[in-house]
Amino acid sequence: MESVRAKEPPTTTPKQQPQKLKPVHRMLLGFTGKEDRNIFNQIPAHVNKVHVDGLEHTKHDIVIKQVKDVLEAQSIGEICVRAHTAQSKLRKLDIFKDIQFFIDTSKGKQSGTNDYEVIFEVEERRLGGGIHGEVGTNDGAVRTAFKFLNLFGRAENVNMEYSYGTKMTSGSLMFSKPLFENPDILFRTGGYQHHGEYPWSGYRTIDRGLLADIQFPSRLGSHTLSCEGVWRELGCMNRTTAFAVREQAGHSLKYALKHVFARDHRDNNILPNKGTLFTCTQELAGVDDKVLGFVKHNMEFQAFKQLPLSTVFQLSLGGGIMKPLQSGTEVSIQDHFFLGGPLTLRGFNINAVGPSSDGNALGANAYWLGGLHLYTPLPFRIGKGGFDDHFRTHMFVNAGSLGNVNFDSNMKEDLQRLAETYRLSYGLGIVVRIGGLARLELNYCVPAQVRQGDSSNVGLQFGIGVTFS
């Protein structure tokens, strides 16, 4: 068994049974009330040695980088917290089946009474995978993944995935590697093929692409920079597809540089009680032979505030705009913004707001969306224990608009029109959180303001998905 010594001991230590701190003690030390933490933070301690057992294939430098902060600990409480952080960093590398750590007093001639050593026991794994269910907006998929892990010793992983769903089928092969031995900075590259169906617009696509991206954290949030080349093939779903969509059938090439910034400080991603979410996407894309085709911006903001009597207030805002950079660039319907859905602009059918032709939504190059929600616990109790925690009733007001903005002529009028032709709906319903996986809503909606071409849904509307606003 390989082991890594982060710091050389003064003398060789005989192998002894370490006095193990039980996991429950670890938790108590770190995560119960402030008073306890203060006590344990006042007991001075010093870490002599950090020891990692169980490494065979993994290179040492990447492991050392994750655990070396434990050496800086000054107190018992700090040792536990730092060790826990090191454990999650190691877990993020995704190459260990099991990671446990133990804190033991340091034995040896030159060890003082406050000297400790921390021992990590890891079990490597070279293969991984599984079958998961995935939820999109009113559609679901089964994803099978198979991974080769830790190819060259520094958490280089190859991930093969195949998803089969109600509206899409996709497969991908991705290679990922943490950069600078930091699991938070992840480089990925690979290829994918994605079959998708878009019945609201009457077309289906086959996208085959290559992509490379880097994800890294910053003080404000996480950034993802990606570049991608996609061969897109668009075909009509049936003979009744609108001619405006049929005109875009065929093959095209799109290459894009994208930057995504995300800052999610909500306490839960399905039914948050407090926190904020802010995401911002910029895309610079070229289409076919136009290297600089269009620029696309998209922003989303959510804020949650807990109010007395267990109610939660939510404010959401979103908006996006797209500008062709060269005149005559044809922006494909696949790049347009769409609006409407049981979780976003409630009271309207999925993506059915805005310009349409023959019953098929065409999308547009600008939109805005806002929502105000008030969540309350259920007025009655259903089951025992925390079951009720997954249910909420909510009252909402949603407003938004989708339209085309012409940058060459009368841009100001177009923007004004976008603000004036707003759609509005309100209602109330029940929100269910399904195990951190999806959000289910059953609402009674009243679309108060509907414009020509929209397809609205008065009355009960059911929605299931992950993204909502």
Added chain:
Amino acid sequence: MASLLADAFAVEIGAKEPWPDNVSLYQPFEVGQILLPDFAACLGVKTYLSMCGLNYELVFKKNAEHMSPSGKVPFMHIGPFLISEFDPIVAFVNTKGFHLSSHLEETERGEMRAYMSLVDNVLLNAELYLSWCQEDVVTEVSRPRYGSVYPWPLNKVLSWKKYYEERRRLKAMGWAQKTLEEVCEEVKTCCQALSEKLDKNLYFFGDNPSELDALVYGHLYTLLTTVLPVSRFAEIIQEFDNLSQFVSRIDSKYHSKDLQH
């Protein structure tokens, strides 16, 4: 009172005018993209519409093939309808009340169908063979032209994809395995049959044109005038004088006026 009458009048006129003004015919770009068989098909349809005296607008689209509901060009967009390929377009035009072969008897019409079937089976497949099974033509003409409207690397990927698809189809029909000599023999036999039928007449069935004339003209004109590394078919057709004269006659009557483009 007067406006009521005017409205009723307008409605009557509208009902009697079955051919709208905004009919469009879609095909790939003629200059750099279209291939031999597609050109023949499009020309046949255009000639037929000219023979019927019908107006249409010709629209060039690089993705015409993918826009078409059947995957083949040309296709016609008339009101809410989309009709592609020669036979369905002829049938649709007939329902609108325009007939070219109404003067024919049943037996003659049956004969016409037989000849059209012969042309489809021989001339069309010969064109496909020439475009996709003759290596010179494939590498110098077919693949470059097919991919010319797409950026790299799509131009290479799509042209090879089309090459494999067409070859697979020709193999299933038994044409890919033939040699050039065998195909020339088939073309010659077909031209012989057509030449005998045409004889010294102006058109295949008397003095008025029919669908067969449009179809044959489309194929023969294409084979005679397209410059390819392999020009055997043009030579074969030129052996039959009355066919060459037939082609130039229809050309001068229906296409030299350059009605639509």
